[in-house]
Amino acid sequence: xxxxxxxxxxxxxxxxxxxxxxxxxxxxxxxxxxxxxxxxxxxxxxxxxxxxxxxxxxxxxxxxxxxxxxxxxxxxxxxxxxxxxxxxxxxxxxxxxxxxxxxxxxxxxxxxxxxxxxxxxxxxxxxxxxxxxxxxxxxxxxxxxxxxxxxxxxxxxxxxxxxxxxxxxxxxxxxxxxxxxxxxxxxxxxxxxxxxxxxxxxxxxxxxxxxxxxxxxxxxxxxxxxxxxxxxxxxxxxxxxxxxxxxxxxxxxxxxxxxxxxxxxxxxxxxxxxxxxxxxxxxxxxxxxxxxxxxxxxxxxxxxxxxxxxxxxxxxxxxxxxxxxxxxxxxxxxxxxxxxxxxxxxxxxxxxxxxxxxxxxxxxxxxxxxxx
Amino acid sequence: xxxxxxxxxxxxxxxxxxxxxxxxxxxxxxxxxxxxxxxxxxxxxxxxxxxxxxxxxxxxxxxxxxxxxxxxxxxxxxxxxxxxxxxxxxxxxxxxxxxxxxxxxxxxxxxxxxxxxxxxxxxxxxxxxxxxxxxxxxxxxxxxxxxxxxxxxxxxxxxxxxxxxxxxxxxxxxxxxxxxxxxxxxxxxxxxxxxxxxxxxxxxxxxxxxxxxxxxxxxxxxxxxxxxxxxxxxxxxxxxxxxxxxxxxxxxxxxxxxxxxxxxxxxxxxxxxxxxxxxxx
Ligand SMILES: Cc1cc2nc3c(=O)[nH]c(=O)nc-3n(C[C@H](O)[C@H](O)[C@H](O)COP(=O)(O)OP(=O)(O)OC[C@H]3O[C@@H](n4cnc5c(N)ncnc54)[C@H](O)[C@@H]3O)c2cc1C
Ligand code: SF4
Ligand code: SF4
Ligand code: FES
Numbered sequence: 001x002x003x004x005x006x007x008x009x010x011x012x013x014x015x016x017x018x019x020x021x022x023x024x025x026x027x028x029x030x031x032x033x034x035x036x037x038x039x040x041x042x043x044x045x046x047x048x049x050x051x052x053x054x055x056x057x058x059x060x061x062x063x064x065x066x067x068x069x070x071x072x073x074x075x076x077x078x079x080x081x082x083x084x085x086x087x088x089x090x091x092x093x094x095x096x097x098x099x100x101x102x103x104x105x106x107x108x109x110x111x112x113x114x115x116x117x118x119x120x121x122x123x124x125x126x127x128x129x130x131x132x133x134x135x136x137x138x139x140x141x142x143x144x145x146x147x148x149x150x151x152x153x154x155x156x157x158x159x160x161x162x163x164x165x166x167x168x169x170x171x172x173x174x175x176x177x178x179x180x181x182x183x184x185x186x187x188x189x190x191x192x193x194x195x196x197x198x199x200x201x202x203x204x205x206x207x208x209x210x211x212x213x214x215x216x217x218x219x220x221x222x223x224x225x226x227x228x229x230x231x232x233x234x235x236x237x238x239x240x241x242x243x244x245x246x247x248x249x250x251x252x253x254x255x256x257x258x259x260x261x262x263x264x265x266x267x268x269x270x271x272x273x274x275x276x277x278x279x280x281x282x283x284x285x286x287x288x289x290x291x292x293x294x295x296x297x298x299x300x301x302x303x304x305x306x307x308x309x310x311x312x313x314x315x316x317x318x319x320x321x322x323x324x325x326x327x328x329x330x331x332x333x334x335x336x337x338x339x340x341x342x343x344x345x346x347x348x349x350x351x352x353x354x355x356x357x358x359x360x361x362x363x364x365x366x367x368x369x370x371x372x
Numbered sequence: 373x374x375x376x377x378x379x380x381x382x383x384x385x386x387x388x389x390x391x392x393x394x395x396x397x398x399x400x401x402x403x404x405x406x407x408x409x410x411x412x413x414x415x416x417x418x419x420x421x422x423x424x425x426x427x428x429x430x431x432x433x434x435x436x437x438x439x440x441x442x443x444x445x446x447x448x449x450x451x452x453x454x455x456x457x458x459x460x461x462x463x464x465x466x467x468x469x470x471x472x473x474x475x476x477x478x479x480x481x482x483x484x485x486x487x488x489x490x491x492x493x494x495x496x497x498x499x500x501x502x503x504x505x506x507x508x509x510x511x512x513x514x515x516x517x518x519x520x521x522x523x524x525x526x527x528x529x530x531x532x533x534x535x536x537x538x539x540x541x542x543x544x545x546x547x548x549x550x551x552x553x554x555x556x557x558x559x560x561x562x563x564x565x566x567x568x569x570x571x572x573x574x575x576x577x578x579x580x581x582x583x584x585x586x587x588x589x590x591x592x593x594x595x596x597x598x599x600x601x602x603x604x605x606x607x608x609x610x611x612x613x614x615x616x617x618x619x620x621x622x623x624x625x626x627x628x629x630x631x632x633x634x635x636x637x638x639x640x641x642x643x644x645x646x647x648x649x650x651x652x653x
Binding site for chain 2: 093096098101102103104106107116131134135137139140141142143199249275276277278279281287290292296299304305306307308312313314315317318322325326329330332333334
């Protein structure tokens with residue numbers, strides 16, 4: 001079998017691939033049915049996958065439904081994303097112990113068994129690549145993130161359908177992952193999977209499987225799956241959003257959206273690229289042992305911008321504006337890329353159904369006159 | 373992968389408080405020495421994250437002389453739990469230090485020019501390393517003016533040292549307070565009054581200005597400087613935002629496209645001019 005990077009093969013079901021990964025010592029994390037939603041947890045076999053389910057998503061709406069029982073991956077992205085594994089919501093950084101003449105400092109790193117994430121979608125791989133830049137910014141690298149990322153294998157699933165909330169095509173992040181995976185699966189219309197090998201690590205995993213080579217026609221059928229998914233997308237992001245938001249910080253639309261926004265932070269928690277965190281001091285009762293924990297934070301909380309004398313961003317308007325301008329505009333200044341990958345989570349999981357594409361579109365459609 | 377990937381940038385190093393003293397009722401200065409590794413080299417305007425055991429960690433500017441090796445100096449106002457714990461350390465205590473972080477006052481690059489420092493309140497602390505640099509190398513500069521304002525005579529930081537600067541013949545030092553008290557014979561009023569007067573006798577085109585204090589004070593000072601013909605690319609300010617990491621990870625210090633911890637805290641004014649007068653950015 002030509003097991004080189006770039007080759008494609010055929011496979012009947014994802015089962016043997018999950019088994020091969022586990023045989024080779026990978027912990028496999030994949031989609032599972034949680035409480036009414038798809039969640040990303042450890043799986044032991046393909047039987048744990050939520051086969052036959054599909055989803056229905058809209059602004060403020062997410063529902064799983066029974067779909068074609070034979071289809072493995074007809075749902076798209078749910079409330080969780082892979083950052084909960086790579087950038088955990090709570091993470092111990094280090095600890096300190098009181099001593100005779102002060103204190104000692106103990107560094108801390110969580111264990112990270114080599115881990116395969118199974119079923120990452122194109123937008124999710126793009127989001128991981130966005131966070132890669134955040135946590136290794138040229139001056140500083142997050143040691144825990146770096147370690148987890150290095151010990152990780154990505155099995156992509158190429159989306160066969162889009163939810164109504166998806167707009168990855170307009171963000172150029174999907175629906176087909178062209179790179180960034182070790183192995184990619186496309187569930188073909190006729191059943192079975194097209195398997196693409198994306199790296200040497202992927203080739204090593206595929207080596208142990210009985211795989212037939214894919215014909216040119218079968219490869220085309222795989223591409224067609226992605227074209228069909230892309231064609232289903234209706235939401236789009238204005239192409240000039242980066243500059244339009246920068247120039248429209250006083251746009252009246254911010255006031256309108258601020259009236260609806262509950263400042264609940266759901267969008268930032270669901271978003272696969274949001275990286276903000278707080279550091280907490282955790283002490284035991286004796287007062288002799290102290291720990292520093294990093295926890296997810298959100299620019300929607302009032303305390304986020306607190307400095308002595310009061311928060312800088314007191315109004316909901318200013319916090320919503322920070323969120324959206326950061327995602328779509330200032331992220332480019334910081335990391336040379338958009339902070340939005342078009343996954344649509346913030347739309348579906350907003351309790352009042354605020355839609356980032358609609359808000360950006362409204363400002364782009366009627367920008368304020370610019371001073372010259 | 374960055375060089376620092378091997379060492380955890382969130383891990384503090386331990387420092388011993390060599391000496392500490394009270395500056396004002398709620399402000400203390402501490403002199404630190406490294407317990408492990410080398411002493412810290414820094415540039416004027418940079419800051420450290422200081423950790424008080426069991427309490428927490430906050431951003432504090434370095435206020436000592438960058439030319440004095442092996443001596444790390446910080447001046448801290450007690451405004452809450454962490455700063456309170458740091459402001460009340462005693463000689464011999466231990467604290468954690470990460471740093472130095474952030475951009476610097478580019479004072480060494482402004483040789484030949486008339487240097488104007490404008491400080492409000494505790495803003496004198498982050499400016500002091502740059503002032504030391506000019507005082508130590510005074511012959512390299514065309515002029516040195518320091519305009520310093522505080523709320524009251526009670527709140528004048530480093531008062532004795534400032535008097536020493538004033539007694540030199542090659543400096544122009546203006547001190548003002550918002551509210552006088554009995555016994556105060558100096559100036560009363562906001563910093564822009566002595567600033568305008570000092571600028572009036574000078575050619576704005578020869579001035580490089582470094583401004584640090586409350587945002588409103590910096591805004592008015594910059595207006596005065598610009599009105600006196602100081603060009604915006606010769607004015608630097610230092611900004612403050614909530615900071616949890618100082619390395620660009622926590623997101624708290626964002627100011628538009630900048631992280632104040634990495635791209636700042638010192639900014640050339642033209643770089644931030646567009647956002648600085650806007651509320652709630
Ligand atoms: C670059 C920089 C340099 C600074 N230099 C000095 C200095 O030289 N001397 C000095 O006394 N103070 C300085 N500060 C301010 C100092 O960091 C705050 O006074 C301190 O964080 C207050 O913490 P607290 O827990 O005591 O008070 P609280 O008011 O209870 O603050 C709670 C938390 O909010 C955050 N926070 C509150 N105020 C600030 C603030 N102004 N800046 C950043 N985070 C804040 C901190 O995480 C703090 O732990 C500087 C701030 C920055 C950003
Ligand atoms: S901003 Fe919304 S659509 Fe964009 S990546 Fe985040 S959650 Fe997805
Ligand atoms: S500032 Fe807000 S939008 Fe930006 S990464 Fe942080 S939480 Fe997300
Ligand atoms: S202080 Fe954390 S990003 Fe600047």
